[in-house]
Amino acid sequence: MRTHARICLVLAALSASAGWRQALATGPAPLPSWNEGPAKSAILQFVGKVTDETSPDFVPVKDRIATFDNDGTLWVEQPMYTQLVFALDRIKALAPDHPEWKTTQPFKAVLEGDLAALKTDAKQSLLEIIAATHAGMTSEEFAQTASDWIAQAKHPRFKRVYTECVYQPQLELLEYLRSSGFKTFIVSGGGIEFMRPWTERVYGIAPPQVVGSSVATKFEMKDGRPVVMRLPEINFVDDKAGKPVGINQHIGQRPILAFGNSSGDREMLQYATGGDRPGLGLLVYHNDAEREYAYGPAGGLPDSKIGTFPQELMDEAEKNGWVVVGMKDAWSRVFPAER
């Protein structure tokens, strides 16, 4: 048989088996930015067994659900949650239309950069800031505002837009999971409508596959146009025990892989690893002050309110066999920009 005919047969066989995409997608070796070690091995072993039809742990494609926290798991969350930076920036941008903010808390504190004053009643401050910056417009207007902001705002340390402060190893993992038949979801405490405008472009995760916290909304006709209005009222907090609830509501299936980085992800990992099927729980552990940040039990910020990782979570990870992914050792490269 001539060479070109052989090649053609191979191509035809690959198309017929529908395996060619996977073969191309996984390429030479998956997860190139993951160092050889226990975390990478655990992932490869897990994906290997759930995709192997001859394994007792085989999971059909329709049930391969993977859920990822966002802040601190897919992108940087220090020194402040990105969405909080956005909210504070919005206060500053809207201030000219609200002269009363100069003398009213929490706005006065934001405008004066007096973050200590915000902490006296942090919860109430946050609710008022959300009401002022995240409500009173249509969903589409908010999506545009978030898109415009995320396109230009830069991280104070890395001097890059926030969507370039995502973790390269996690982009590879998302792609590897999808090429292995998984559906990948974000399940974040962050605002669902703050993330959706850019998650497909950045993570390959389409809007319907984003789960997050939300404000209440209302359908109405506005200037003759049917719109969904955002109201100054919390609808759902997708954190802690809210994560399995959000997963059940949006996805309707128990994940078999869940990746988080803080005590806000504990219940999601319990849920993913506590079903009848095999389940893999993973936690990013931020122990890399040089390339990113160090916080949590062994870090420089043991009491960080952002990405809280108490010793109890470390203990529970060990007890449950969750994989603690220490950034310093597990990842050969942290950000895409290092390519």
Place this chain on the structure above:
Amino acid sequence: MRTHARICLVLAALSASAGWRQALATGPAPLPSWNEGPAKSAILQFVGKVTDETSPDFVPVKDRIATFDNDGTLWVEQPMYTQLVFALDRIKALAPDHPEWKTTQPFKAVLEGDLAALKTDAKQSLLEIIAATHAGMTSEEFAQTASDWIAQAKHPRFKRVYTECVYQPQLELLEYLRSSGFKTFIVSGGGIEFMRPWTERVYGIAPPQVVGSSVATKFEMKDGRPVVMRLPEINFVDDKAGKPVGINQHIGQRPILAFGNSSGDREMLQYATGGDRPGLGLLVYHNDAEREYAYGPAGGLPDSKIGTFPQELMDEAEKNGWVVVGMKDAWSRVFPAER
């Protein structure tokens, strides 16, 4: 060039273009159970223009979202919503454990088949029936109960399981839309967890792409196992103005095609057809007493509380250019069993 090499090149080209699945899926001609006429033409014309890159109405794949009501749009809803039949059957099945139901309304009425008595306080009756039959178990237990029931309960007139009382033309439309790059969603007033166990098998619509009404839920450890418990409390009613809210919450994108059959779908159609992009709104009109049922303005049940289709909806459809799909004329075949 030899024939087999030519064939190989064609196969390779098809795989490379990723168009081969579509070419195979659309086959000889789409929508074989749709008669030639205005409804079929409107669908083909719409899908043609939004998938034509040279058209000013072209819509990129990522924004091709289609939403379908379920009851009366994808399957039969007369003489009673299927989920209500399920709830009444559950009352009967659970009655031996609840001797007090023999003397307590609304359970007494259900057990005695006295549906008139239920109507004296229909809303309160329904809430109590939902609390007794749809709550107090885990999501997974409820899914199993719904699966077991749907596998054997039969429609009183058609004497087939309910999942065989789905509309063949709509199965073809769902498949045609998916082969044209659409994501297809159910957006139903029915219970989200009642539908999810069987929608993938029956409609090709996976659990995350099902939007519906829901009860409140709570994550907890039950006998050492992490579960989502269903509570006797309504969380969300996915009907009327709730449909765009549910769509925004779950999908996060404005649909460009919406298909309903009653005034419960009015706001969903307004939303889908009132955006910046082209939008197609469609309504099944049940005017076929012989093959299915006739209700609505010209039907034998003008005041039907199930699938309410008042004259005002017909007027609004005409005003907005929504396509009224009269079953009698538009569909050459109603059910898959007629194949």
